[in-house]
Amino acid sequence: MTRLSLCGWVVAAALALAVPLSSAQAQIKIGVVNVPKLLEEAPQAKMAMQALQDEFAPRQREIIAAQNDLKAKEERLRRDGAVMAENERRAAEKELRDSQRELARKQNEYVEDLNLRRNEEINKLQRSLLLEVQAYARSANYSLVVGDGVLYADESIDITAQVLNALQARAKSSGSTPTPAKPAPKQ
Numbered sequence: 001m002t003r004l005s006l007c008g009w010v011v012a013a014a015l016a017l018a019v020p021l022s023s024a025q026a027q028i029k030i031g032v033v034n035v036p037k038l039l040e041e042a043p044q045a046k047m048a049m050q051a052l053q054d055e056f057a058p059r060q061r062e063i064i065a066a067q068n069d070l071k072a073k074e075e076r077l078r079r080d081g082a083v084m085a086e087n088e089r090r091a092a093e094k095e096l097r098d099s100q101r102e103l104a105r106k107q108n109e110y111v112e113d114l115n116l117r118r119n120e121e122i123n124k125l126q127r128s129l130l131l132e133v134q135a136y137a138r139s140a141n142y143s144l145v146v147g148d149g150v151l152y153a154d155e156s157i158d159i160t161a162q163v164l165n166a167l168q169a170r171a172k173s174s175g176s177t178p179t180p181a182k183p184a185p186k187q
Contacts, residue, residue, distance in 0.1 A: 028143040032153035034160040043171035
C-alpha cells in the first residue's frame with residue numbers, strides 16, 4: 001500500500017468517526033483512568049504496603065542486629081588483632097568472614113522475598129483496581145475507559161478522582177481490600 005493510499009484510508013476513517021451518531025444510537029461516553037495514580041493513592045494500596053512493612057519488619061530488625069554484631073566483631077578484631085595469639089586471630093577472622101557471608105545471604109533472601117511479596121500484592125491490587133474501574137464505568141454508563149498507554153487526555157474525561165473516591169469509600173466501609181461494588185455515578 002502506498003503512502004498516499006494509506007493517508008486516504010486514515011482520512012476516510014477520521015471522516016467516518018466524525019459523522020454524528022444518529023438519534024437511535026446511544027452516545028459514546030469515554031473516560032480515562034490514571035492507573036499509576038490509583039496505585040499510589042488508593043487506600044487499599046497504602047494498606048497493602050503497610051501490611052508488607054509489618055510482615056517484613058522482624059526480618060529487617062534481624063538483619064540490622066546482624067550488621068551491628070558484624071561491626072562489633074570487626075572492631076574487636078581491629079582493636080585486639082595485633083595482641084591475639086595467631087590461632088585466635090585466624091579463628092576471629094574466619095568467624096568474621098562467615099558472619100559476612102551469612103549476613104549477605106540473609107540480605108539477599110530478604111530482598112528477594114520482599115520483592116516477590118511486593119509483586120504479589122501489586123498484582124492483587126491491580127486486579128482489584130481493574131474490577132473497581134469496570135464497576136464504576138458500568139454504573140456511570142461509560143462506553144470506553146482507557147488506562148495505560150494514554151499520551152494525553154483532557155481533564156473532562158479523566159475519571160481517576162471518581163474511581164479513587166469510590167476506593168476510599170469502600171476502604172472506609174470495610175477496612176480492608178474488598179471486591180468492588182457499584183460506586184456513585186460521575187457528577
